[in-house]
Amino acid sequence: MATVYTASRLAVLVACRAPSSCCSSSGRSTRVPLRAKMGTRKKVQAFVRVRPTDDFAHEMIKYGEDNKSIDIHLKKDTRRGVVNNQQTDWSFRLDGVLHDASQDLVYETVAKDAVSQALDGYNGTIMCYGQTGAGKTYTMTGATENYKHRGILPRALQQVFRMIEERPTHAITVRVSYLEIYNENLFDLLSTLPYVGPSVTPMTIVENPQGIFIKGLSVHLTSQEEDAFSLLFEGETNRIIASHTMNKNSSRSHCIFTIYMEAHSRTLSDEKYITSKINLVDLAGSERLSKTGSEGRVLKEATYINKSLSFLEQAIIALGDQSRDHIPFRQSKLTHALKDSLGGNCNMVLVTNIYGEATQLDETLSSLRFASRMRLVTTEPAINEKYDAERMVKNLEKELALLKQELAIHDSLSNRTLVNYDPMDEIQIAEINSQVRRYLEGTLDEIDIINLRQIQEVFNQFRVVLSQQEQEVESALRRKYTLIDKNDFAAISAVQKVGLMDVEGNLVGEPDGQSFGLGVAPFSVKPGKKPKIKKTPKDQFRPSTPPSRTVAFEEFKNERGSEINRIFKENKSILNERKKRASETTQRINAIKQEIDETKDALNFQKSLREKQGEYENKGLMIIDEEEFLLILKLKDLKKQYRNEYQELRDLRAEIQYCQRLVDQCRHRLLMEFDIWYNESFMIPEDIQVALKLGSSIRPGLVPISRIVCLGEDDQDRFSHLQQTVLPEGPDSITFYNAKVKTDQKHNYMKTMVGLQQSHRK
Numbered sequence: 195m196a197t198v199y200t201a202s203r204l205a206v207l208v209a210c211r212a213p214s215s216c217c218s219s220s221g222r223s224t225r226v227p228l229r230a231k232m233g234t235r236k237k238v239q240a241f242v243r244v245r246p247t248d249d250f251a252h253e254m255i256k257y258g259e260d261n262k263s264i265d266i267h268l269k270k271d272t273r274r275g276v277v278n279n280q281q282t283d284w285s286f287r288l289d290g291v292l293h294d295a296s297q298d299l300v301y302e303t304v305a306k307d308a309v310s311q312a313l314d315g316y317n318g319t320i321m322c323y324g325q326t327g328a329g330k331t332y333t334m335t336g337a338t339e340n341y342k343h344r345g346i347l348p349r350a351l352q353q354v355f356r357m358i359e360e361r362p363t364h365a366i367t368v369r370v371s372y373l374e375i376y377n378e379n380l381f382d383l384l385s386t387l388p389y390v391g392p393s394v395t396p397m398t399i400v401e402n403p404q405g406i407f408i409k410g411l412s413v414h415l416t417s418q419e420e421d422a423f424s425l426l427f428e429g430e431t432n433r434i435i436a437s438h439t440m441n442k443n444s445s446r447s448h449c450i451f452t453i454y455m456e457a458h459s460r461t462l463s464d465e466k467y468i469t470s471k472i473n474l475v476d477l478a479g480s481e482r483l484s485k486t487g488s489e490g491r492v493l494k495e496a497t498y499i500n501k502s503l504s505f506l507e508q509a510i511i512a513l514g515d516q517s518r519d520h521i522p523f524r525q526s527k528l529t530h531a532l533k534d535s536l537g538g539n540c541n542m543v544l545v546t547n548i549y550g551e552a553t554q555l556d557e558t559l560s561s562l563r564f565a566s567r568m569r570l571v572t573t574e575p576a577i578n579e580k581y582d583a584e585r586m587v588k589n590l591e592k593e594l595a596l597l598k599q600e601l602a603i604h605d606s607l608s609n610r611t612l613v614n615y616d617p618m619d620e621i622q623i624a625e626i627n628s629q630v631r632r633y634l635e636g637t638l639d640e641i642d643i644i645n646l647r648q649i650q651e652v653f654n655q656f657r658v659v660l661s662q663q664e665q666e667v668e669s670a671l672r673r674k675y676t677l678i679d680k681n682d683f684a685a686i687s688a689v690q691k692v693g694l695m696d697v698e699g700n701l702v703g704e705p706d707g708q709s710f711g712l713g714v715a716p717f718s719v720k721p722g723k724k725p726k727i728k729k730t731p732k733d734q735f736r737p738s739t740p741p742s743r744t745v746a747f748e749e750f751k752n753e754r755g756s757e758i759n760r761i762f763k764e765n766k767s768i769l770n771e772r773k774k775r776a777s778e779t780t781q782r783i784n785a786i787k788q789e790i791d792e793t794k795d796a797l798n799f800q801k802s803l804r805e806k807q808g809e810y811e812n813k814g815l816m817i818i819d820e821e822e823f824l825l826i827l828k829l830k831d832l833k834k835q836y837r838n839e840y841q842e843l844r845d846l847r848a849e850i851q852y853c854q855r856l857v858d859q860c861r862h863r864l865l866m867e868f869d870i871w872y873n874e875s876f877m878i879p880e881d882i883q884v885a886l887k888l889g890s891s892i893r894p895g896l897v898p899i900s901r902i903v904c905l906g907e908d909d910q911d912r913f914s915h916l917q918q919t920v921l922p923e924g925p926d927s928i929t930f931y932n933a934k935v936k937t938d939q940k941h942n943y944m945k946t947m948v949g950l951q952q953s954h955r956k
């Protein structure tokens with residue numbers, strides 16, 4: 195069965211690894227190459243390091259063949275109430291198990307690629323997780339008194355400075371900071387050193403578009419390896435001193451050592467530069483401290499640690515769930531400070547430190563669970579590339595000067611000496627405006643081309659003049675006519691009632707393609723434009739008895755009414771489609787509601803279970819188990835879905851209402867137009883037919899019947915003017931003016947007819 199890999203076995207694995215950073219084809223490699231193409235997703239890497247022991251629980255802990263999994267087997271034990279009747283076997287997939295591994299090997303496996311990629315612009319985070327004493331600090335910092343046993347941190351600094359030496363083409367600056375989070379308070383472990391920068395107390399976590407930074411945390415420029423080491427030792431010393439003077443237990447705090455890098459090319463023409471940072475995180479002990487029934491300071495530490503680690507886990511679970519768009523980073527200082535370094539565009543590596551002893555199996559299990567959950571998170575490493583604005587401006591200025599010289603040479607070669615390429619001033623623009631006006635009026639034949647700027651300004655002034663003219667035309671029309679919105683069916687039908695609409699349903703004088711219609715324009719407004727006439731049954735024959743309205747309506751729908759009928763049908767089908775969608779959405783909402791209810795029930799059940807056990811609740815701070823947490827997440831998701839669906843339903847309902855109104859309006863208009871058409875086609879009085887026959891080019895429909903017998907527009911204007919100015923003199927004057935209007939109206943009619951006859955003869 196599975197064997198425990200000893201140091202010699204691992205040595206073999208190491209020996210067969212490819213030396214470069216590219217992927218090893220060996221399936222047994224403990225290393226997954228970190229190098230990823232930009233934009234490709236990759237998983238967080240989770241390694242497990244086992245603390246060396248003579249008392250390794252061979253029976254219970256077994257490593258997989260490929261050294262990338264751990265199987266745990268628990269014997270049933272009646273005394274162990276928690277485990278009894280519960281699961282006894284677990285299997286965890288990992289990216290590598292480090293058993294009896296040297297610090298050297300650990301660095302090679304875990305950190306080397308992430309650090310090397312940081313120099314290429316990728317952010318990285320390496321984190322040690324595990325119960326107190328399992329080896330987190332040993333892994334991260336190592337033994338400071340023994341070079342051979344130094345940890346990831348000093349090795350990372352060394353690698354950074356080595357790589358900088360190998361890149362003489364770039365000017366790379368390195369800065370470091372060392373932050374400690376203890377009981378949700380932030381401490382600067384390098385505050386004892388001189389630092390030029392704002393000192394802010396208390397420190398705060400600030401988010402800006404560039405990412406997260408900690409206001410008040412000192413960041414120290416280091417130009418060589420030795421300086422960097424001094425900073426590290428200073429931080430470590432402060433960590434120890436603080437633990438004594440402030441009575442802090444260093445295993446209860448999270449420490450984040452950050453290396454910031456900024457690389458500028460030494461070639462000045464290269465405007466891009468890259469920035470990156472590497473976070474090396476030594477987390478607080480993950481053991482469940484609240485179980486011990488501690489009090490006072492220890493209890494406070496316990497709740498803070500449990501809380502921040504459980505928030506870290508929540509954030510990580512949320513990161514692993516692609517459907518989540520909100521990640522709860524702000525719940526704790528730890529997750530907030532690491533916001534741009536967890537998931538996202540970083541390389542992320544987790545080392546879970548565990549004990550190999552049987553007595554620690556409970557905590558080991560919980561640590562392995564964390565590790566395997568971490569592996570679900572995917573990140574999308576990307577280079578943090580920025581542009582050096584100053585360099586860019588300088589380069590562009592150079593280019594501009596060169597091009598101007600080039601242009602000057604070109605102009606003098608082609609005898610164009612007086613061309614000015616500077617931006618135009620107001621006077622020049624006014625001159626172009628006047629040229630454009632004269633060109634449009636026809637008094638100027640051509641506008642000479644001078645240069646590109648001038649051509650652009652000519653076009654610009656065309657636009658200016660055009661929009662001015664449009665406004666002038668519109669306001670002139672408004673002064674004379676009442677403008678009606680074409681989509682305002684109520685207004686249109688009112689206008690039709692008083693006979694201002696021609697038989698095609700167009701407003702008389704309606705300008706083509708405009709968004710407004712003009713009421714009551716006299717014929718002369720549309721010179722030379724022959725109104726289009728659609729066929730009516732009367733064009734071919736006129737039955738002696740009119741057809742029934744039902745029969746005629748069918749015909750109308752195929753003829754003159756076809757367009758409005760089509761729109762009517764279209765609106766109706768949209769309405770039906772929306773109604774169908776609304777009913778589907780309602781069904782979905784009901785289903786979600788049901789699921790919400792079920793989840794709530796399950797949650798309540800979990801809650802009651804927890805309350806019964808009562809072990810993780812303390813002064814309002816709750817530590818909940820995974821199942822309950824997942825249920826809460828599910829409920830939150832469901833509620834979000836519910837809200838979304840409900841919103842959609844509301845939108846649909848509004849749309850339905852709107853469509854319904856459109857359909858009603860269309861129906862109304864269809865019927866109304868049918869009435870007009872029907873009357874015109876079958877019900878026109880004899881005398882008017884005679885009048886119409888005078889000019890054979892006139893068709894019913896060209897002149898609306900209602901208009902022939904009603905007031906001419908000018909008459910109407912005059913009448914209302916008179917009403918306003920004269921009528922107040924006395925009500926008796928009304929009859930006088932009525933008579934006057936009627937006479938004018940008759941004259942107007944005769945004039946129109948004669949005019950039409952004449953134009954026909956021509």
Ligand code: ADP
Nearest residue numbers: 245246325326327328329330331332333445547
């Ligand atoms: P943690 O930081 O997780 O609380 P430490 O790193 O302080 O644990 O480790 C506890 C003790 O165990 C330290 O004395 C450390 O030197 C030792 N230790 C841990 N891991 C190893 C290892 N892989 N090899 C040798 N000693 C170790």
Ligand code: MG
Nearest residue numbers: 330331444445
């Ligand atoms: Mg430690």
